[in-house]
Amino acid sequence: MNPIKTERLTLKRAALEHKLRLIRLIGDFRVASMLSNVPHPYTDKDADYWLGKIEKEELNLNIFLYDVLIGGVGLSVRGDDYCELGYWLGFDYWGLGYATEACRGLLEFAQISTSFNCVNANVYKENFRSSQVLQKLGFVQIGEGEVFSLSRQQNMGCLHYEYVFAG
Ligand SMILES: CC(C)(COP(=O)(O)OP(=O)(O)OC[C@H]1O[C@@H](n2cnc3c(N)ncnc32)[C@H](O)[C@@H]1OP(=O)(O)O)[C@@H](O)C(=O)NCCC(=O)NCCS
Structure with missing residues (x-):
């Protein structure tokens, strides 16, 4: 698959050469x-597992700014006609609209290139920034629940969002 280009960013699959950068950015609590x-902590082995996993997943990509890895954005298949959106940015890149731009780019690609009808996303209740991103993208809150956090080793209250592809 060719990289997806947005106004400022490129979305493409990370490779072994990006491993140290990946560990540094996502290793930040x-x-x-x-x-x-x-x-958390995020180890070399965790990065190897991830890089191996995404080799088989076309829609799990990383976010690059001037060819430097700054985050990740992906759609994971959850059912015949829907998938789940996930995204993150290195801390230094927060607050600049990059998450919204990257997610929009991937959603537009998925709308024309896949048969998904809708996309789910789960956000911790305390993650106001992320809820803001989803709302800007057109996601609607459809419920709430709990999800287990690997890094915190506890259940977290979360909000369930949904985005339905138009047409
Ligand atoms: C969530 C995350 C991806 C957002 O990235 P980002 O580039 O800062 O997002 P954007 O700049 O596109 O948008 C952030 C929005 O939140 C708003 N915001 C910032 N701080 C906020 C706060 N404390 N409360 C509410 N909104 C806030 C910003 O103003 C912006 O909205 P605006 O463009 O309308 O002003 C980033 O913070 C991150 O990687 N966090 C850790 C991982 C994560 O939470 N991933 C998502 C899991 S669901």
């Missing part, structure tokens, strides 16, 4: 603590 499936 401020980032990992808001994600459910990211262990």
Whole structure:
């Protein structure tokens, strides 16, 4: 698959050469603590597992700014016609609209290139920034529940959001 280009960013698959950068950025507890499936501390082995896993997943990509890895954005298949959106940015890149831009780019690609009808996302209740991103993208809150956080080793209250592809 060719990289997805947005106004400022490129979305493409990370490779072995990006491993150290990946470990540094996602190893930051401020980032990992808001994600459910990211262990903390984040080890070399964790990065190897992740890089191996995404080789088989076309829609799990990393976010690059001037060819430097700054985050991740992905859609994971959850059912025949729906998938789940996940995203993160290195702490230094927060607050600049990059998450919204990257997610929008991936959603637009998925709308024309896949048969998904809708996309789910789960956000910890305390993660106001992330809820703001989803709302800007057009996601609607459809419920709430709990999800286990690997980095915090506890259940976290979360909000369930949904995005339905138009047409
Ligand atoms: C969530 C995350 C991806 C957001 O990235 P980002 O680039 O800062 O997002 P954006 O700049 O696109 O948008 C953030 C929005 O939140 C708003 N915001 C910032 N701080 C906020 C706060 N404390 N409360 C509410 N909104 C806030 C910003 O103003 C912005 O909205 P605006 O453009 O309308 O002003 C980033 O903070 C991150 O990687 N966090 C850790 C991992 C994570 O939470 N991933 C998502 C899991 S569901």
